[in-house]
Amino acid sequence: MMSASRMVALVLVAGPLTLLASSCSRKVPSADMLRGQQAYLAYCAMCHGDTGAGDGPLAATLATESGAHPAQLDLASRLDALGRAGVRKIIIEGGGHLGRSNLMPAWGEKLDPALVNQITDYVMALPTQKQAVPAATIQKYLQAPPGTPEEGRRLFVYYCSGCHGPEGKGDGFNADSLRIRHNVRPRDLTDASYFKDKTDEQLYATISLGGGHTGKSVYMPAWTYTLSPEQIKDLVSYVRATSHTESKP
Numbered sequence: 701m702m703s704a705s706r707m708v709a710l711v712l713v714a715g716p717l718t719l720l721a722s723s724c725s726r727k728v729p730s731a732d733m734l735r736g737q738q739a740y741l742a743y744c745a746m747c748h749g750d751t752g753a754g755d756g757p758l759a760a761t762l763a764t765e766s767g768a769h770p771a772q773l774d775l776a777s778r779l780d781a782l783g784r785a786g787v788r789k790i791i792i793e794g795g796g797h798l799g800r801s802n803l804m805p806a807w808g809e810k811l812d813p814a815l816v817n818q819i820t821d822y823v824m825a826l827p828t829q830k831q832a833v834p835a836a837t838i839q840k841y842l843q844a845p846p847g848t849p850e851e852g853r854r855l856f857v858y859y860c861s862g863c864h865g866p867e868g869k870g871d872g873f874n875a876d877s878l879r880i881r882h883n884v885r886p887r888d889l890t891d892a893s894y895f896k897d898k899t900d901e902q903l904y905a906t907i908s909l910g911g912g913h914t915g916k917s918v919y920m921p922a923w924t925y926t927l928s929p930e931q932i933k934d935l936v937s938y939v940r941a942t943s944h945t946e947s948k949p
């Protein structure tokens with residue numbers, strides 16, 4: 701039982717907090733919320749969908765191959781039932797340990813605790829996302845640069861930005877831990893002097909087969925199992941755009 705004085709104290713604390721929350725939820729999203737959003741798009745959206753509707757591009761594959769469905773994260777009732785602590789625990793430990801599908805990965809080892817908190821807060825805000833981060837901000841973030849294939853930017857955000865960074869500068873959310881643990885840096889994809897001499901074929905080979913097969917770091921993953929040849933070509937075009945270099949046969 702909660703004592704009356706504690707209840708009063710809670711109400712006193714909750715009062716200003718609610719005010720704060722409502723003033724924050726107007727148009728301009730906080731820096732933490734934006735970082736949570738970018739990390740969500742980098743690590744979760746390919747399964748859970750851009751807005752948490754459970755309809756990311758990998759959802760259909762998961763459903764046909766294993767009958768698993770990424771949870772819908774835009775349902776207030778669902779998130780309320782889990783609570784913030786419950787959601788955070790699932791993100792850290794993954795589905796397999798908590799009576800859910802093991803296709804929900806464990807992120808605790810891969811992402812630093814501050815980022816996990818930012819992602820958790822972003823997920824908790826998904827049901828009311830229109831207030832947390834306006835849809836237009838998300839659209840703009842995912843929009844392909846002029847003259848590049850529609851899908852390139854989106855694929856980059858889903859599959860590459862976690863390491864290479866939101867704008868490809870080699871400063872993704874994982875970059876620090878890759879540097880500290882493995883002494884490797886995701887390539888800066890805006891480095892024109894480096895990319896001007898690379899052929900499209902070389903870029904295609906590294907993206908599709910991974911760094912290990914092309915004399916680069918094994919921490920550059922192979923994408924040939926996840927992405928189609930067309931999608932990998934779109935990514936080559938996207939790398940051309942970020943590095944401001946011309947296509948080179």
Ligand code: HEC
Nearest residue numbers: 743744747768769770771787790791795800801803804805
């Ligand atoms: C490879 C696909 C995949 C990725 C990537 C993924 N998830 Fe999931 N997630 C799932 C699946 C599948 C489930 C459903 C598990 C079940 O119900 O058995 C799930 C379940 C969840 C749940 C539990 C919801 C509930 O009501 O039980 C949360 C929370 C969640 N995911 C958050 C995230 C977050 C945050 C990220 C990114 C950091 C993420 N997921 C990345 C596939 C994925």
Ligand code: HEC
Nearest residue numbers: 859860863884885886887906907911916917919920921935
């Ligand atoms: C787990 C982290 C990680 C992810 C995810 C990742 N990369 Fe990389 N990538 C690296 C690292 C590390 C290197 C540096 C390899 C080296 O220089 O030895 C690299 C190098 C590259 C290069 C330079 C190749 C060259 O010729 O030197 C390109 C292009 C590239 N990545 C594209 C991508 C694309 C496109 C994606 C998404 C489909 C992606 N990367 C996802 C870590 C990653």
